[in-house]
Amino acid sequence: MPVGYYKKTFNITTDETGAWQAQYSVRGQLLAVFVELGDGGTALSTPDIAITDEPSGDNLLTVAGVASDGKYYPQVITNDPADGTAGDDYTSPGIFGKVQVAVAGGGDTKSGKVHLLIAR
Secondary structure, three states, X not given: OXXXXXXXXXXXXXXXXXXXXXXXXXXXXXXXXXXXOOOHHHEOOOOEEEEEEEOOOEEEEEEOOOOOOEEEOOOEEEEOOOOOOEEEXXXXXXEOOEEEEEEEOOOOOOEEEEEEEEEO
């Protein structure tokens, strides 16, 4: 059961190739992601965004060609407690070390934000 909720904001400014990435040390569950592309001519341009748990590299959320601001609710399938096989329910994914946010194809020197809502 979560003790509290935390919002982590990543301020993004891409390099000349349209790429950017950062990590943040945290342990908890990723409940929601809010992507803000930014404003006007400096806004991210249909970026691909990948959020992973590091160092495992487990995918938490991947969205391609984001065209507008939006909310995402990452989910993973649960395991049957009896034998570990895939269950029938979904839950928010766990983060066990660092969360990494990576942007590709966002445009040359463009800015936006990715907000993560984490239960810990």
